[in-house]
Amino acid sequence: MGAPPDGQTGLQLPKRLQVVVEVPKNARPGITKLAVDVDDESELHILVPMEAAAGDRIRISKVSGGPWTCVVLKSQPVYDMDSKKLHAPGDDDCKLQLLVPAHVKPGETKLQVTISDDEQVQLCVPEYASPGDLVELVRTEEQWTAKFTRDRFALGLDPKSNLAVMADLAKTSSEAGLDVEAAVERLFAAAKGAGCFVSPKIKRGCVPPLNIPGLVAVEAIEEGEELIRIPSAFHITPPSVEKAAPALAEAARSSSLPELRRLEALHAFFVARLLADAQDRAVSGDLQASSAFRRWTATEGQRKVWEAYADTLLTEDFSYHPFRLAACSPAEMRRDLTPSQEAEYFIDMATDLMSLHETMLRSSEAAGMPENVEAEMFLRARMSAQTRVFQTCVDTTLVPVADLLNHSPTLTPGVLWSWDAEAEAMIVTAVRAHSPGEELFTTYGARSNMLLYRTYGFTLHPKEEPSFTYIIRPHLVRPIMKIFMDDEEARPLILLETSHIDDSLCQVLNKVARKGSDAIEFLRLLCARSRWSYEQDDRIRPALDALARARDADPGSHAWWKHIDETHKELVQQDSVRVIMSEYLCLTAHLEAADAADASDDAADAGSYLSSCEAWRKSLVKALRLCKTGGFSISSATPA
Numbered sequence: 353m354g355a356p357p358d359g360q361t362g363l364q365l366p367k368r369l370q371v372v373v374e375v376p377k378n379a380r381p382g383i384t385k386l387a388v389d390v391d392d393e394s395e396l397h398i399l400v401p402m403e404a405a406a407g408d409r410i411r412i413s414k415v416s417g418g419p420w421t422c423v424v425l426k427s428q429p430v431y432d433m434d435s436k437k438l439h440a441p442g443d444d445d446c447k448l449q450l451l452v453p454a455h456v457k458p459g460e461t462k463l464q465v466t467i468s469d470d471e472q473v474q475l476c477v478p479e480y481a482s483p484g485d486l487v488e489l490v491r492t493e494e495q496w497t498a499k500f501t502r503d504r505f506a507l508g509l510d511p512k513s514n515l516a517v518m519a520d521l522a523k524t525s526s527e528a529g530l531d532v533e534a535a536v537e538r539l540f541a542a543a544k545g546a547g548c549f550v551s552p553k554i555k556r557g558c559v560p561p562l563n564i565p566g567l568v569a570v571e572a573i574e575e576g577e578e579l580i581r582i583p584s585a586f587h588i589t590p591p592s593v594e595k596a597a598p599a600l601a602e603a604a605r606s607s608s609l610p611e612l613r614r615l616e617a618l619h620a621f622f623v624a625r626l627l628a629d630a631q632d633r634a635v636s637g638d639l640q641a642s643s644a645f646r647r648w649t650a651t652e653g654q655r656k657v658w659e660a661y662a663d664t665l666l667t668e669d670f671s672y673h674p675f676r677l678a679a680c681s682p683a684e685m686r687r688d689l690t691p692s693q694e695a696e697y698f699i700d701m702a703t704d705l706m707s708l709h710e711t712m713l714r715s716s717e718a719a720g721m722p723e724n725v726e727a728e729m730f731l732r733a734r735m736s737a738q739t740r741v742f743q744t745c746v747d748t749t750l751v752p753v754a755d756l757l758n759h760s761p762t763l764t765p766g767v768l769w770s771w772d773a774e775a776e777a778m779i780v781t782a783v784r785a786h787s788p789g790e791e792l793f794t795t796y797g798a799r800s801n802m803l804l805y806r807t808y809g810f811t812l813h814p815k816e817e818p819s820f821t822y823i824i825r826p827h828l829v830r831p832i833m834k835i836f837m838d839d840e841e842a843r844p845l846i847l848l849e850t851s852h853i854d855d856s857l858c859q860v861l862n863k864v865a866r867k868g869s870d871a872i873e874f875l876r877l878l879c880a881r882s883r884w885s886y887e888q889d890d891r892i893r894p895a896l897d898a899l900a901r902a903r904d905a906d907p908g909s910h911a912w913w914k915h916i917d918e919t920h921k922e923l924v925q926q927d928s929v930r931v932i933m934s935e936y937l938c939l940t941a942h943l944e945a946a947d948a949a950d951a952s953d954d955a956a957d958a959g960s961y962l963s964s965c966e967a968w969r970k971s972l973v974k975a976l977r978l979c980k981t982g983g984f985s986i987s988s989a990t991p992a
């Protein structure tokens with residue numbers, strides 16, 4: 353064998369073929385195929401990768417004999433370019449900041465940063481990175497180095513052991529030994545005796561499909577029939593408590609609590625006292641046992657209705673409610689709800705209720721009040737308010753009898769309640785005919801599973817879920833907030849809702865736009881970062897795979913429950929999974945809205961987006977585009 357020609361070694365470097373193409377504006381990632389001329393004779397068809405967006409570049413390459421590989425090169429803005437003077441090479445204080453973009457494949461995607469007309473830096477997104485991570489590019493000597501910062505946050509502390517008192521909620525009801533059916537009958541009788549109307553055609557009962565206690569028709573009911581009328585004198589509201597128990601209200605006023613919390617505490621304290629008296633009556637069997645009404649100002653009718661009402665409230669053990677579950681076993685709750693952050697909310701709420709009770713207790717002691725309620729009763733009262741209040745002319749209104757109605761599991765209520773301002777009464781009317789034995793369902797509002805669980809502790813089958821919700825906690829998206837908003841700006845929680853554009857989102861988008869930053873990219877990064885942990889979670893994976901199958905069959909579908917495999921069917925029934933999927937779908941819908949806002953009209957119209965969110969998405973796309981073109985402020989809106 354002869355020697356190789358000049359300067360060549362015997363080893364032949366494999367020949368590398370490389371082509372770089374730009375993703376066109378109308379391309380749809382995961383769907384569009386690009387035809388690329390790789391040499392004079394052949395054309396390669398490549399599917400635009402999911403993480404590639406219009407304007408990104410795709411590098412396809414192969415070494416001879418090997419397969420083609422494809423890398424997405426994402427052009428990335430640096431966020432503090434204006435404020436940084438670029439120093440000459442060699443100055444080591446030249447530092448630039450960027451964020452890991454929303455659509456990336458860590459370990460594969462490359463970021464391209466244009467430093468100047470003739471200087472570009474390319475860096476690989478490491479395996480451990482996730483969207484929204486902060487990247488610092490530092491020039492030392494002739495070289496740029498990149499530092500990826502994984503933002504960590506500490507979980508809140510577990511609640512103090514005194515939260516175990518929540519577990520006692522079951523004890524109260526069993527110790528009291530109350531017959532709840534008899535208690536409800538007494539409540540009906542007391543209400544009627546005091547001038548309320550309760551139709552003889554309804555009674556408390558427990559029938560399929562819900563099989564939980566509610567109100568059931570015992571005779572045929574006609575459409576339009578009035579079933580319940582409870583005048584405001586029997587409602588328990590902060591103003592009615594202030595009137596009935598002025599000394600207690602005065603004690604609450606002396607607390608350090610802000611107005612709304614003071615009213616909440618006062619209301620709960622009053623109901624807790626009613627409950628404590630109910631328990632004394634039940635345990636002693638003495639209906640004349642000492643009663644707080646001796647110190648309160650109330651009519652005979654009010655006393656009778658409220659006492660009978662307290663008897664009915666005493667029997668609920670709240671074993672299902674997330675506040676109680678969080679207090680009894682925070683670790684278990686975290687495990688069930690991960691990757692959702694809702695467990696933290698429930699743990700915080702349980703802790704908060706305990707401290708609200710302590711504050712109120714201190715105030716009433718300081719005022720020399722004989723009213724002293726134990727934590728257990730206070731919690732029971734506050735949770736009754738959480739799950740039972742109506743909004744009349746006052747926000748926090750407990751309405752005896754009317755609150756026995758359950759929420760329709762199909763979103764089609766058979767009865768509706770309304771506040772008659774003229775008559776000053778809460779009225780419940782049938783909106784369709786009912787046969788004997790049928791349960792009367794009302795509606796607690798068109799709420800997502802995430803919100804239903806937060807408030808009432810139950811969820812609907814996901815096929816009945818009317819919208820999706822996610823709450824962005826600023827501390828979990830800190831690098832994005834830091835880059836897009838001024839450091840000193842307040843960072844409130846941001847409510848993402850697919851039923852409307854919430855004011856908290858409008859405000860933050862307006863702030864970002866006023867700063868001259870890209871509000872669409874901001875929203876996209878917030879959602880991608882928040883959604884990342886859901887996609888890494890093994891427990892939820894079967895539901896996400898089912899969603900992917902649903903969308904393969906119909907791109908606009910979110911019917912994950914229809915495509916779940918047999919072995920994971922039980923996930924559909926779990927409240928925690930329904931909450932997690934509500935959040936995941938909400939983030940997905942917002943990401944899709946951000947992508948649609950950036951796309952051309954044609955591409956947005958042809959996009960494979962969640963069809964159940966269409967009207968809302970169109971409103972948000974419009975708002976985001978207004979934000980981007982500057983000058984316009986968006987305000988909260990509900991799509992038609």
Ligand SMILES: C[S@@+](CC[C@H](N)C(=O)[O-])C[C@H]1O[C@@H](n2cnc3c(N)ncnc32)[C@H](O)[C@@H]1O
Nearest residue numbers: 565566739740755756757758759760761808810
């Ligand atoms: C205002 S109370 C309704 C009456 C209550 N079921 C009772 O026994 O007095 C609200 C509570 O009823 C239950 N509930 C109401 N509608 C429900 C539904 N569709 N599915 C499951 N639980 C429901 C929840 O526990 C909720 O916190």
